[in-house]
Amino acid sequence: MALLSEDDIERIARKRAGAKLGWYVHATIFVVVNLGMFAFAYFGFARRPWSMAPVLGWGAGLVLHGISVFILANGTPLRARLLQRERERLQRLQREQQDSASGR
Template sequence: MASTLSPEEIERLAQRRAGAKLGWYTHAVVYVLVNLFIFAISRYGFGSRPWSVYPLLGWGLGLVLHGVAVFVLGSDGGLRERLVQQERERLQRQRQNQ
């Protein structure tokens, strides 16, 4: 697929993918810092039960789904690329049959 893209399209795609990955890394750092703070409050502050596990798990699921979207569905040769290529080929066949 990359061989059919112009240099400008390749640059735009590279910029978008790099931005998506940087967004995930930022998300992961914020997740760790905020959950460390929440853990400290839970452990040494309010309440007798370790309630910090609930936001940790909920937000962790969101972080995992964000990672799947960025690194699995959005990367070269990933599921998204294959689906886009299949759809492109299907549309080209439909167009030729008209």
């Protein structure tokens, strides 16, 4: 793996911190909304039975979001290969644009 410049390190750190913060916000909203739904169902005027379907569905999404942020984003081999391919593609496009601008 090539050494990263200070700018690259800063960019990657900001991106990862943003992704983690996004998950924490997602988890907080999940808890608040589902507590509100439970309270409304239990203490509301209609006193309708509590349904676990929203909690299970949204909880599955929260788990998948967490896996993508905390497990997959930390540099799995698949992610590294995809990142390298994308980097090479962008470099190739940049070279082609430079060549066409210079008249080659």
